[in-house]
Amino acid sequence: MTDEAATTAAHRLDTERTGTVDPREVEQFSRLAAEWWNPKGKFKPLHKFNPVRLGYLKREVSGHFGRDAAGLKAFEGLRILDIGCGGGLVCEPLARLGADVVGVDPSNTNIEVARLHAEQSSLTVDYRASTAEELAAAGERFDVVLALEVVEHVSDVPAFLSHTAEMVKPGGLMVVATINRTLKALGLA
Secondary structure, three states: OOHHHHHHHHHHHHHOOEOOEOHHHHHHHHHOHHHOOOOOOOOHHHHHHHHHHHHHHHHHHHHHOOOOOOOOOOOOOOEEEEEOOOOOOOHHHHHHOOOEEEEEEOOHHHHHHHHHHHHHOOOOOEEEEOOHHHHHHOOOOEEEEEEEOOHHHEOOHHHHHHHHHHOEEEEEEEEEEOOOOOHHHHHHO
16 A cells, blocks of 8 residues: 555544544444344343443432432532443433433434434433534533543544543532443453
């Protein structure tokens, strides 16, 4: 491969990406969008893990903000961002706890699935087809910013985390989670 061909190939790869978003990942999850709310489908591991994750979030967020974790509306008055929200598996329970939830995903298809499910569940969630970079550039700020099982799907983790942290209000909380990169963890996923 000539230097010119290599440069052209590298440029083509760079222009396929928007900031930290990897379009191949967006395309892959867009193809799976109809599966988000099927507890026996492709996202079965997330459905199984969600009660544990939500218990953790309820304890940590309530503790951080001095709230009663046992309260039915423990998150009332908190503005929470879920970056890479997919079909809204985390957004909906947070909205039930009283939070003002913004769910963001670069996949329009995922956002449409999430909107439809929230509407069918009579929940108000502000779903947006957007990115961390776009929200940070617009000056969006949140009490809590979540990036759950998303860093493994971005093209530039340090830049993504920088944009994500930028959106946390002073005194706020940021939670980042990802799957272990072990054979056992991958086998359980």
